[in-house]
Amino acid sequence: MAPYYHLCSKIENAFKSHIRRIAVPNSKTNRAICQILYEEGFLQSIASGDIQGPFQRGEEVPLTPSNISKRRIWLDLKYKDGDPVLNKMRCISKPSRKIFASPQELQAIAAARRASPLLKAQEVGQVTIIDSPFGIIELKEAIKKNVGGEVMCYAL
Numbered sequence: 001m002a003p004y005y006h007l008c009s010k011i012e013n014a015f016k017s018h019i020r021r022i023a024v025p026n027s028k029t030n031r032a033i034c035q036i037l038y039e040e041g042f043l044q045s046i047a048s049g050d051i052q053g054p055f056q057r058g059e060e061v062p063l064t065p066s067n068i069s070k071r072r073i074w075l076d077l078k079y080k081d082g083d084p085v086l087n088k089m090r091c092i093s094k095p096s097r098k099i100f101a102s103p104q105e106l107q108a109i110a111a112a113r114r115a116s117p118l119l120k121a122q123e124v125g126q127v128t129i130i131d132s133p134f135g136i137i138e139l140k141e142a143i144k145k146n147v148g149g150e151v152m153c154y155a156l
Contacts, residue, residue, distance in 0.1 A: 004029050005091040008153050011037075015077055015084035023049070026071035032136035033129055033153070034073055040127045040138070042086045042155055044076040088156045092118070102148040106130070110139055119151060128154045 002025035014022045024030055026048070037043050047054035048061075054074040055061055063071070078085040093099045097118075105115035109128065112121040122128055128139035132149035142149065 002027060002030065003095070004033055004152060005094065007033060008089045008091050011075070011077075011086065012089040015086050015089075018079070018082075018084070019077065021074060021076050023051070023072035023074050026073050029136065031073055034075060036127065036129055036136070036138050037086075037155060040155070042078060042127070044078040047074045047076075048072075049074045086155055089153060091153045092151045093153075099151045100148065101130070101151050103143070103146045106139060106142055106148060110143055122154075123156060126154055126156045 007024050007030050010022065010024055024034070031046075034043065034046050038046050047057075049055050049072050050061075050067065050070045051072060061067070099118050101109070101115060101119055105119060108115040109119055109122050112123075114121050122139065129152045130137055130139060130142045130149045131152050132142050132145070132147045134141075134145055134147060136152070137145075
């Protein structure tokens with residue numbers, strides 16, 4: 001399983017290099033983060049596939065022990081007038097330092113206030129991704145459900 005911080009750096013580097021399509025390792029965490037980025041408008045499309053490329057729409061390929069390591073999530077990156085839509089994607093929690101936030105701290109972040117020395121205020125257009133008891137969700141949804149959790153990363 002590839003850690004999500006590899007996903008963050010891979011997506012950011014691909015945007016900086018103006019690459020149209022990339023493949024990232026298939027995991028539940030990576031898929032959830034990519035789904036949030038897609039819903040927030042940073043990605044053009046998401047498709048399942050293998051190392052050769054994305055599968056055709058509607059094509060169901062069974063998951064077997066022989067093909068599990070070759071599975072990939074294919075992301076089509078979005079650009080507007082030749083400029084990347086995503087400028088920055090940073091990890092907040094790291095393997096050496098996990099950052100957790102209470103619902104009150106998350107509300108402070110959303111209100112553009114600093115919640116702690118490690119949790120900066122949210123900027124306009126920023127998407128903050130939280131690992132909560134409800135799964136991996138966006139900051140707005142965590143506030144709506146009044147839950148805290150690990151602050152994984154943000155995209156801007």
